[in-house]
Amino acid sequence: MADLAAVKRALAAQRIETPSWAFGNSGTRFKVFAQAGVPRSPQEKIADAAVVHKFTGVAPTVALHIPWDKVDDYRALGEYAASLGIGIGAINTNVFQDDDYKLGSVTNPDAGIRRKATDHLLEAVDIMDATGSRDLKLWFSDGINYPGQDDLRNRQDRLAAALREAYDRLGDHQRILLEYKLFEPAFYATDVPDWGTSYAHCVELGEKATVCIDTGHHAPGTNIEFIVAFLLRQKRLGAFDFNSRFYADDDLMAGAADPFQLFRIMYEIVRGDALDPAYGINFMLDQCHNIETKIPAIIRSVLNVQEATAKALLVDRAALTRAQNDGNVLEANSVLMDAYNTDVRPLLAEVRADLGLDPDPVRAYRRSGYQERIVAERVGGQQAGWGA
Numbered sequence: 412m413a414d415l416a417a418v419k420r421a422l423a424a425q426r427i428e429t430p431s432w433a434f435g436n437s438g439t440r441f442k443v444f445a446q447a448g449v450p451r452s453p454q455e456k457i458a459d460a461a462v463v464h465k466f467t468g469v470a471p472t473v474a475l476h477i478p479w480d481k482v483d484d485y486r487a488l489g490e491y492a493a494s495l496g497i498g499i500g501a502i503n504t505n506v507f508q509d510d511d512y513k514l515g516s517v518t519n520p521d522a523g524i525r526r527k528a529t530d531h532l533l534e535a536v537d538i539m540d541a542t543g544s545r546d547l548k549l550w551f552s553d554g555i556n557y558p559g560q561d562d563l564r565n566r567q568d569r570l571a572a573a574l575r576e577a578y579d580r581l582g583d584h585q586r587i588l589l590e591y592k593l594f595e596p597a598f599y600a601t602d603v604p605d606w607g608t609s610y611a612h613c614v615e616l617g618e619k620a621t622v623c624i625d626t627g628h629h630a631p632g633t634n635i636e637f638i639v640a641f642l643l644r645q646k647r648l649g650a651f652d653f654n655s656r657f658y659a660d661d662d663l664m665a666g667a668a669d670p671f672q673l674f675r676i677m678y679e680i681v682r683g684d685a686l687d688p689a690y691g692i693n694f695m696l697d698q699c700h701n702i703e704t705k706i707p708a709i710i711r712s713v714l715n716v717q718e719a720t721a722k723a724l725l726v727d728r729a730a731l732t733r734a735q736n737d738g739n740v741l742e743a744n745s746v747l748m749d750a751y752n753t754d755v756r757p758l759l760a761e762v763r764a765d766l767g768l769d770p771d772p773v774r775a776y777r778r779s780g781y782q783e784r785i786v787a788e789r790v791g792g793q794q795a796g797w798g799a
């Protein structure tokens with residue numbers, strides 16, 4: 412049996428980072444449905460993130476996206492966040508929303524455009540210095556649409572050169588999170604399409620470069636927990652972008668489409684002793700809430716990650732190891748499924764009560780009146796940045 416007191420301690424210590432862009436308006440390339448009360452500034456996104464933390468107790472940092480969260484004074488922005496009880500997390504770069512980047516950013520055949528993109532990465536590290544952020548999160552939309560359009564191998568060399576510059580600019584406590592994505596916006600070849608490519612670049616760069624797994628960035632059926640296990644073994648798993656997908660990069664609420672997958676991922680985290688924030692994995696959400704109310708959806712996502720984690724912590728690891736070593740296939744599988752099939756909501760309600768929180772954060776948020784207040788106060792909310 413899992414030690415319940417230790418499970419509760421681990422759940423209370425868990426940390427999940429929210430993305431600033433999830434609080435803003437977003438949509439698909441077909442339509443952005445504006446919602447009432449969405450933030451008009453980076454400060455208001457941070458205020459909403461602080462509210463998510465207030466009701467969940469486990470979301471004390473918010474990731475920023477530059478330039479969507481551009482301000483004149485990042486130190487002041489960090490202080491503002493601290494005054495609301497949260498910190499600034501990963502700094503996300505944007506080298507995909509400029510006409511110059513049509514043929515790529517850091518892999519563009521044009522040296523001037525590569526310079527501009529690389530300078531943006533360096534600017535992001537300056538921002539990290541001001542906010543005290545540890546993580547530089549890099550996602551490149553770079554790729555090509557047609558065979559022969561550009562040289563696949565030269566593009567890898569250009570990517571490596573830009574990553575090297577950014578890496579060399581990092582301070583001692585800072586690191587790179589290199590995200591991969593199978594396809595989109597490039598449809599024939601993406602320059603960082605999979606974990607293997609990201610991993611190889613990280614190894615080439617050095618210890619401060621680690622892989623970010625976005626759960627929506629794989630081919631259907633990919634065994635993501637295998638990737639987690641492999642990268643943990645190599646000490647190169649730095650972060651997650653949690654979200655949920657049915658078909659492609661849907662960016663729906665984490666745990667919505669496949670809570671069992673999230674459980675399997677979190678089991679590998681627990682198995683690798685990597686849940687504790689001291690281990691250094693940044694468990695981020697990377698989602699957009701196009702048709703549902705944003706703040707309660709983000710709270711719901713945090714709870715979904717917590718539920719998957721609680722189930723993973725409840726796996727009877729001694730019994731599992733015994734069954735595995737005995738080659739007892741059915742028993743091993745049922746030990747895992749017993750944990751997955753446990754209703755962990757009462758356990759999490761206890762964890763929250765111990766933290767002085769309402770056991771039901773979504774309902775507590777609805778009762779708080781915050782949503783009505785922001786709808787009344789905020790007129791002319793911002794789009795997250797997508798499809799502007």
Ligand code: AOS
Pocket residue numbers: 432476503549550590592625652660697
């Ligand atoms: C894009 O598909 C990615 O998931 C990114 O993580 C992106 O950097 C994020 O959505 C913020 O731009």
Ligand code: ZN
Pocket residue numbers: 550590625652697
């Ligand atoms: Zn992502």
Ligand code: ZN
Pocket residue numbers: 592625627628660697
């Ligand atoms: Zn994505």
